[in-house]
Amino acid sequence: MRDPKAILEAVLFVAEEPLSLERLHGVLEEYTKKELETALRELQDSYLREGRGLQVIEVAGGFRLATRPELAPWILKLKQARPTRLSRAAMETLAIIAYKQAITKAEIEAIRGVEVDGVLRTLLEKDLVRIVGRKKEAGRPILYGTSKTFLEYFGFKDLSELPSLNELEELVPQPTLPGVQGDRQDESSPEGLLPAGGALDPSLVMGDGGATKEVGGVDPDR
C-alpha cells in the first residue's frame, strides 16, 4: 500500500481549512486513524528535520499546512501587504469574551467601562465571536463566546489551549515601575514570542505599529 504521507501532504495542500483526523479518515478510508495519526507525526517530523519551508500545524481541531514563521519576511515581500491586526478595543473585548464566555454585552461593558457595540459587531463580522445562547435573566440577553475562527486566528488547537490569564500576563514584559504600563508600548515590540533562531528581518516583522493597518475598533463604513 502507498505511504499515506504523500497523500496527506497533497490533501492538506489543497484543503482550505484545518482538517480533523475524522475528515482525513473519510478521505483516506483505506488507512486506520491510528496509521494516519502516525503518518501525520512522521510528516511533521520530516518537515522539521529536513529544514523545509513548510510545517504541519495543529489548529482549531485539525491539521493544516503552513509556512515556517522564520520565512515570514520573504512572504511579506511577495505579498507586499502586512496582515491586519485587531485594534486594541477589539482585542480587549475579545480577551474578555474569551476568558469569561459565555458573557453578555452588558457584562463586557461593565468590565471595559465603555460601550462595545461597534467592536462587538466587528468581532461578529470577522467571525471571531459568535452568539452562543441567551442568559436566563430578565430580558434574556444574548450570550457571546469565541468561534472556531478565533482558534485559528490565535493558533489554538481548542479552547483548553487558551493560556490562563496568569500565563498570558507572563507573555507581557512587566515594566520596571510598580503598576502596569499597559500595552501601549507593547504594541510595537513583539519580542519574546518570536521563534528562536529565526533570521528575522526586524524591519519587516517587528512592525512599527503605524505601518500595520489596525482594524476592528473602527467600522470602515461609519
Next chain:
Amino acid sequence: MRDPKAILEAVLFVAEEPLSLERLHGVLEEYTKKELETALRELQDSYLREGRGLQVIEVAGGFRLATRPELAPWILKLKQARPTRLSRAAMETLAIIAYKQAITKAEIEAIRGVEVDGVLRTLLEKDLVRIVGRKKEAGRPILYGTSKTFLEYFGFKDLSELPSLNELEELVPQPTLPGVQGDRQDESSPEGLLPAGGALDPSLVMGDGGATKEVGGVDPDR
C-alpha cells in the same frame, strides 16, 4: 546564507499564481537568478526522489506548487466531502420562515419576489423546515415553520434564542451617510455634556459643593 529551497517552497506555497524567475528574484534578492534556478531544480528533483505529494511545475512562464497527478482520486474525495453550506436563496428563505413562522409559500414569495418551490423543497428535504399546519383561509394553504434540525444547525436551544429583529439591528453594522444622523451615535453620546472646546475647568468641578451634590446619586460601581 540560508538554503533558498526552504524559502522558495514557502513562497511558492502561498503564491496565488505561477511565479516567474524574475518575480522570485525580486523576493529573494539576496540570491542570484542562477542560484535560484539551481535551487528550483533541486527542489523539483527532491520532491520526485522523495515520493512526495507535491511537485514543482513550470506553467505559464512561472513556477508553482501542485499536487502529484496520481493523488487526484483523494483530492477529489476531499472536495466532495466538503461540508455543504446552504445556498443564498435557501438561507434567505430560511430566514424568512424562521422570523415569520408559521408562514405560507405565497407569503414567502411575496417577500422574496420569486418562486420558492425549489428552495422550499430543499429545505424540507434537509429537514430544516417542516409543515406546522394549515392556514384558516381559502384553500387552507400549508403553513411552514422551522424544525428541530434547524435549531441544531445554528446551535440554538429553542426558537427564543434566535436573535430578535431589534437585536439583529444591533448586531449588524449601521452605515451612516454624510448629513444623516445615525441613531447609534445618538445613543452613545450624551451630547452637550462636554463643551466642544473642552473648556472643562477642573477647579470649577472640584471642590465646590454644587458639583458634588449633582453627582451624589451616581453609583460608583456602575
Next chain:
Amino acid sequence: MAYQVKLEVFEGPLDLLLHLIDENQIDIYDIPIARITKEYLTYLASTPQLDLDGAGEFLLMAATLIHIKSQMLLPKEEGEDELQAEDPRTPLVERLLEYKRFKLAAAGLRRLEERQQLVYVREEFGEGETPEGPLEIPLLDLLVAFRKILKRTSEIPVLVIEQEEIQIEERMASLLNRLAQESPLTFSSLFHGEQRRLGVIVTFLALLELLRQGAARARQSVPFGEIMIYRMEEGRPA
C-alpha cells in the same frame, strides 16, 4: 504644576485612570483620590479633541471620582468601626484591577496574534478554483449586507414617491449586462446610485435569483472582505 499632556488614545476612563496611577507611581490599593481626580479632570479638560462618543463615559468616571472624594471627607458615623466601614474607593479599585487583568490578557493575545501572523496558510481564493457548488457566505454576512443597504436607503428622504414598477426580470437583465461588461463586480457597487428602498430590494432579489439560477456567483476572497459577484457561463466563470 506643569502637566505634560500626552495625546494618547485611551480605551475609556478605566484605561486613563490606570495610566495616571501608573505614571504617578501610585499604589493602586491606596489611591490618593483628591490627587488622581485632579489629574483626571486636568487630562479631560486639556483634551479638546476628546471624541464625543466616549465623553459620557469619561465624565461619568469624573463624577464617580468626585463622589468617592466627598465620601472620604464625610465624618465617620457614631459607633462605626474604622475597620468595618468600607473604604469608598474599594469598588473602583476592584473595577480597575479587573480591567487591568483583561488589558494584560489583551496584550498577551496580541503576542499570540503576532506569532500566528508569521505563519501563512494558503488563501482560500487560490488555485484558479472555479466558483462552483454551494455558496460559502454565512447567514450573518448576508444579513449584514442586506441590512446595510436597506438602512442606507431608508435614511435618504424620498421626496417623490413614484409608482413605477421595477420588474425583477428587468433588473436581472441589467445586472447581467453590467456583469458582461465587467466581472467581478463588488456587491456594494450593484446598489450605487440606487436611492429608493424598493429599487434596492428589487436589485437584491434580482441578484438572489441570478445566484439561484447559477448565472452569477458570489464569493468572498478573504473572510471579512467585500463580496464579489462573478458572471457565470455554463457553470464556469465567464
